[in-house]
Amino acid sequence: MVEKIIALWSRVREQRPLVHHITNMVVMNDTANITLALGGLPVMAHAKEEVAEMVGAAGVLILNPGTLTPYWIDSMLIAGKRANELGIPVVLDPVGAGATQLRTESCLRLLNELKITVVRGNSGEVGALAGMGGVVKGVESVVEVDNPADVAGALARQYKLTAVITGKRDFISDGERTICVDNGDPWLKTITGTGCMSTTVVGACAAVERDPVLAATSALVGYGIAAELAGVRASGPGTFKVALFDEVYNLTAEKIRDKARVVVL
Amino acid sequence: MVEKIIALWSRVREQRPLVHHITNMVVMNDTANITLALGGLPVMAHAKEEVAEMVGAAGVLILNPGTLTPYWIDSMLIAGKRANELGIPVVLDPVGAGATQLRTESCLRLLNELKITVVRGNSGEVGALAGMGGVVKGVESVVEVDNPADVAGALARQYKLTAVITGKRDFISDGERTICVDNGDPWLKTITGTGCMSTTVVGACAAVERDPVLAATSALVGYGIAAELAGVRASGPGTFKVALFDEVYNLTAEKIRDKARVVVL
Amino acid sequence: MVEKIIALWSRVREQRPLVHHITNMVVMNDTANITLALGGLPVMAHAKEEVAEMVGAAGVLILNPGTLTPYWIDSMLIAGKRANELGIPVVLDPVGAGATQLRTESCLRLLNELKITVVRGNSGEVGALAGMGGVVKGVESVVEVDNPADVAGALARQYKLTAVITGKRDFISDGERTICVDNGDPWLKTITGTGCMSTTVVGACAAVERDPVLAATSALVGYGIAAELAGVRASGPGTFKVALFDEVYNLTAEKIRDKARVVVL
Numbered sequence: 001m002v003e004k005i006i007a008l009w010s011r012v013r014e015q016r017p018l019v020h021h022i023t024n025m026v027v028m029n030d031t032a033n034i035t036l037a038l039g040g041l042p043v044m045a046h047a048k049e050e051v052a053e054m055v056g057a058a059g060v061l062i063l064n065p066g067t068l069t070p071y072w073i074d075s076m077l078i079a080g081k082r083a084n085e086l087g088i089p090v091v092l093d094p095v096g097a098g099a100t101q102l103r104t105e106s107c108l109r110l111l112n113e114l115k116i117t118v119v120r121g122n123s124g125e126v127g128a129l130a131g132m133g134g135v136v137k138g139v140e141s142v143v144e145v146d147n148p149a150d151v152a153g154a155l156a157r158q159y160k161l162t163a164v165i166t167g168k169r170d171f172i173s174d175g176e177r178t179i180c181v182d183n184g185d186p187w188l189k190t191i192t193g194t195g196c197m198s199t200t201v202v203g204a205c206a207a208v209e210r211d212p213v214l215a216a217t218s219a220l221v222g223y224g225i226a227a228e229l230a231g232v233r234a235s236g237p238g239t240f241k242v243a244l245f246d247e248v249y250n251l252t253a254e255k256i257r258d259k260a261r262v263v264v265l
Numbered sequence: 266m267v268e269k270i271i272a273l274w275s276r277v278r279e280q281r282p283l284v285h286h287i288t289n290m291v292v293m294n295d296t297a298n299i300t301l302a303l304g305g306l307p308v309m310a311h312a313k314e315e316v317a318e319m320v321g322a323a324g325v326l327i328l329n330p331g332t333l334t335p336y337w338i339d340s341m342l343i344a345g346k347r348a349n350e351l352g353i354p355v356v357l358d359p360v361g362a363g364a365t366q367l368r369t370e371s372c373l374r375l376l377n378e379l380k381i382t383v384v385r386g387n388s389g390e391v392g393a394l395a396g397m398g399g400v401v402k403g404v405e406s407v408v409e410v411d412n413p414a415d416v417a418g419a420l421a422r423q424y425k426l427t428a429v430i431t432g433k434r435d436f437i438s439d440g441e442r443t444i445c446v447d448n449g450d451p452w453l454k455t456i457t458g459t460g461c462m463s464t465t466v467v468g469a470c471a472a473v474e475r476d477p478v479l480a481a482t483s484a485l486v487g488y489g490i491a492a493e494l495a496g497v498r499a500s501g502p503g504t505f506k507v508a509l510f511d512e513v514y515n516l517t518a519e520k521i522r523d524k525a526r527v528v529v530l
Numbered sequence: 531m532v533e534k535i536i537a538l539w540s541r542v543r544e545q546r547p548l549v550h551h552i553t554n555m556v557v558m559n560d561t562a563n564i565t566l567a568l569g570g571l572p573v574m575a576h577a578k579e580e581v582a583e584m585v586g587a588a589g590v591l592i593l594n595p596g597t598l599t600p601y602w603i604d605s606m607l608i609a610g611k612r613a614n615e616l617g618i619p620v621v622l623d624p625v626g627a628g629a630t631q632l633r634t635e636s637c638l639r640l641l642n643e644l645k646i647t648v649v650r651g652n653s654g655e656v657g658a659l660a661g662m663g664g665v666v667k668g669v670e671s672v673v674e675v676d677n678p679a680d681v682a683g684a685l686a687r688q689y690k691l692t693a694v695i696t697g698k699r700d701f702i703s704d705g706e707r708t709i710c711v712d713n714g715d716p717w718l719k720t721i722t723g724t725g726c727m728s729t730t731v732v733g734a735c736a737a738v739e740r741d742p743v744l745a746a747t748s749a750l751v752g753y754g755i756a757a758e759l760a761g762v763r764a765s766g767p768g769t770f771k772v773a774l775f776d777e778v779y780n781l782t783a784e785k786i787r788d789k790a791r792v793v794v795l
Contacts, residue, residue: 018668026293026309028556028597032722037767042722043626043668044556047599050632057629057667067293069312096308099322102315137322138283138308190514192297192307236511237302246766249720291558291574332558334577361573364587367580402587403548403573455779457562457572501776502567 002260005218006253008209013039017059017207019200022046022076024066024095027193031062034197037248038222040204046072051079059207061088064196065106066095066139073106080114089117089206093199097121098128098136111159118212119155120164120199123148130155130163141167149178149265162212164220166198172216179217182261183224185231187240194244198223201248217262225259226251267525270483271518273474278304282324282472284465287311287341289331289360292458296327299462302513303487305469311337316344324472326353329461330371331360331404338371345379354382354471358464362386363393363401376424383477384420385429385464388413395420395428406432414443414530427477429485431463437481444482447526448489450496452505459509463488466513482527490524491516532790535748536783538739543569547589547737549730552576552606554596554625557723561592564727567778568752570734576602581609589737591618594726595636596625596669603636610644619647619736623729627651628658628666641689648742649685650694650729653678660685660693671697679708679795692742694750696728702746709747712791713754715761717770724774728753731778747792755789756781 019040021031028044035042045054048071055061061083063076083090094107107129110116119126124141127134132151135143145151148171152163156175165171170181188194201223205215226247234240284305286296293309300307310319313336320326326348328341348355359372372394375381384391389406392399397416400408410416413436417428421440430436435446453459466488470480491512499505549570551561558574565572575584578601585591591613593606613620624637637659640646649656654671657664662681665673675681678701682693686705695701700711718724731753735745756777764770 020668024309025290025555026297029294029559029722032556033767033771036720036722041668041670043629044554044597045626045630046597047632049600050630053630053632054668067309067311070314096310099308100310100315100318102312102318138285138306138319140306142306190301191510192294192301236508236514237298238507238510238514241298241510242507242768242772243766245721245768245771249766249768289574290555291562294559332574332576335579361575364573365575365580365583367577367583403550403571403584405571407571455566456775457559457566501773501779502563503772503775503779506563506775507772 001262002257004214005221005260006256008205008218009222009251011208012204015208016041017204018043018057019060019062019204020045020055020058021062022051022072022079023062023064026066027196030193031196031200033245034200034248035204037245038201038204046075048075048078051075052082055079055083055088056086058088060203061090062200062203063090063110064093064095064199065103068106076110077113084115090114091118091120091199091203091206092116093196094119094121094125094129096136096139097125098134099138104128116159116161117206118162118164118202118216120166120202122195123165123167126155126163126165127151149173153178162216164202164216166195170220172213174213177213178265179213180263180265181217181220181224183221183228185227187231187234188227190237191241221260221262222251222256225255228259266527267522269479270486270525271521273470273483274487274516276473277469280473281306282469283308283322284325284327284469285310285320285323286327287316287337287344288327288329291331292461295458296461296465298510299465299513300469302510303466303469311340313340313343316340317347320344320348320353321351323353325468326355327465327468328355328375329358329360329464333371341375342378349380355379356383356385356464356468356471357381358461359384359386359390359394361401361404362390363399364403369393381424381426382471383427383429383467383481385431385467387460388430388432391420391428391430392416414438418443427481429467429481431460435485437478439478442478443530444478445528445530446482446485446489448486448493448524450492452496452499453492455502456506486525486527487516487521490520493524531792532787534744535751535790536786538735538748539752539781541738542734545738546571547734548573548587549590549592549734550575550585550588551592552602552609553592553594556596557726560723561726561730563775564730564778565734567775568731568734576605578605578608581605582612585609585613585618586616588618590733591620592730592733593620593640594623594625594729595633598636606640607643614645620644621648621650621729621733621736622646623726624649624651624655624659626666626669627655629668634658646689646691647736648692648694648732648746650696650732652725653695653697656685656693656695657681679703683708692746694732694746696725700750702743704743707743708795709743710793710795711747711750711754713751713758715757717761717764718757720767721771751790751792752781752786755785758789
């Protein structure tokens with residue numbers, strides 16, 4: 001598994017996939033920079049007039065309704081349908097699902113009207129979409145679901161996708177296989193957008209790998225290791241964030257081989 | 266006073282209030298990160314369909330029309346009215362009031378149609394709202410008002426709120442009491458969003474403290490001390506900004522006790 | 531030439547021009563901060579109701595359709611027409627021209643309906659506007675034009691403006707004179723918004739200098755030197771970006787005199 005993860009990170013750097021984001025205004029700069037740091041090419045485009053054309057050049061489409069309005073959801077549907085036609089993977093980050101009706105319903109609409117490849121959210125968000133508990137306050141999971149592996153599996157089976165719940169442990173499930181990743185760092189909770197960035201990393205990996213479980217696992221192992229290394233250099237959230245971009249950029253096969261912590265459940 | 270300030274910063278960290286921002290696109294990432302650094306939970310949400318529901322879960326609502334359009338002002342009114350019904354404090358940052366008619370009038374509309382708890386702006390912005398002088402160019406106060414304490418007091422009395430003018434000295438007035446804070450650092454002027462972030466800190470403090478004068482004073486003392494400590498580590502605006510997030514996160518009772526500079530006028 | 535460049539950077543710091551941006555959501559924070567770092571005053575304003583009034587106070591207008599919708603293009607036209615009436619320079623950054631029909635056509639519309647002073651783009655973007663080759667994927671030039679000096683010259687003559695192509699070498703042409711700048715650093719390619727920031731620097735220089743070729747040359751020499759100095763301090767894209775703001779702020783006459791690499795072709 002670890003050698004596959006290493007190979008996948010190399011493939012992203014070689015193929016430089018275009019990662020088309022329709023995402024929130026809070027994290028656009030960070031998700032663009034993390035895309036560049038891991039070797040992809042970012043683009044943020046949300047105009048209804050261009051999203052279908054833009055996604056046609058992309059390796060993956062990321063949908064993140066963190067500062068949604070109905071206009072943005074419509075754009076996501078246009079781009080998503082085109083991505084589906086072209087066989088381009090679509091990754092959904094259901095930011096704040098469970099916090100308001102608009103967020104929950106918009107995410108469910110995306111899940112129902114599009115073929116989503118991977119959903120990546122926190123415990124409460126994925127719980128809200130699966131109808132299996134958790135509490136979301138704003139965009140934060142303040143009450144965790146009881147059995148994240150089960151919740152991920154249930155959502156995966158319901159929508160025929162790969163569901164990822166990130167947190168202290170990360171759970172990845174396609175409804176049959178479930179994988180746990182224990183890489184990561186407590187500093188990730190102290191800055192905004194670290195979940196959104198993990199979704200971008202998952203997307204970039206999905207652009208170069210047909211198996212979404214392997215793509216998501218590879219993404220979270222590499223990103224988690226980078227966070228651990230950044231944590232060593234951090235004296236607060238400001239320095240942690242700066243170091244995180246450096247460490248994603250500087251991630252090597254050796255670091256992944258030394259530090260990967262993956263368990264197949 | 267200093268012990269009250271220390272206690273208030275602890276309360277923010279314990280209670281972790283949700284700070285609902287309807288704010289500008291330039292600073293969203295920074296204001297979200299400063300919220301996390303001081304112990305709150307940020308959310309940015311501006312869709313008319315969800316702002317009333319979102320603010321219902323919040324400890325405070327921040328209104329910042331820095332990149333306003335009429336849509337965003339309408340959302341602020343919807344959210345603000347719901348916050349007023351629920352007794353949730355509302356903090357206004359009148360970015361660029363005085364620079365264009367749209368900005369001045371939109372801020373006055375928010376002041377007239379909502380019950381605002383605190384207004385926090387620079388000298389020119391608050392002067393423009395009070396009709397008492399100052400010149401704003403873009404979002405910068407290029408000519409200061411003559412007597413900031415008087416201007417803050419006048420605005421406070423006119424709208425029955427707490428008015429805060431930040432600058433080299435910060436003035437906080439509810440129309441009766443006026444307090445001066447002398448913490449802060451010249452580097453704050455070299456990066457964008459430091460005013461907006463100070464408003465967020467004021468808001469987070471107002472979420473856990475009924476007296477808006479004490480909340481604003483505590484916020485500006487703590488934020489100003491963090492800025493002073495960040496200034497020591499800075500070799501330019503880039504390193505200053507990174508250090509500012511670290512220092513807000515690492516602020517302690519001891520640092521506040523050592524460095525607080527508050528004067529009751 | 532070098533002494534003129536030094537004098538021009540001093541003039542920006544003395545005159546502090548207001549740099550009115552109608553720009554994309556990804557880089558707003560960075561372009562605001564680079565404006566402050568080089569001594570200007572940034573403002574981001576895009577509401578149709580205020581752009582004409584705001585640009586009236588500005589030294590330059592920057593148009594950057596990186597996250598365009600038709601609304602934003604309309605605002606750019608309103609602001610641009612007012613800038614033209616007032617004789618305020620207008621700088622266009624054609625982000626992603628060539629990548630989608632909406633982007634190419636919107637940039638051509640701005641070129642045709644406004645008097646643009648400077649266009650600053652990458653090789654593929656300027657090639658697309660000139661109809662002379664290059665390939666843009668997302669917002670990145672993935673195939674360069676063959677003769678950037680010729681392409682810049684052609685676009686300059688066609689629209690009577692100064693065209694700037696940045697890349698490993700930067701080319702500046704008004705259709706008669708062509709200048710090459712060899713300052714810059716490979717780290718610039720590893721973070722988003724470094725092109726947009728260079729446009730902002732060009733704009734700030736154009737606000738205080740009537741000759742757009744000298745303004746653009748000065749901007750790219752100074753910014754490129756700052757990038758070289760930041761590169762020395764970088765251990766990855768995160769630390770590079772932080773250092774870049776510091777080094778633009780700390781740029782001195784001595785550094786420009788030591789390191790400027792300009793060739794008149």
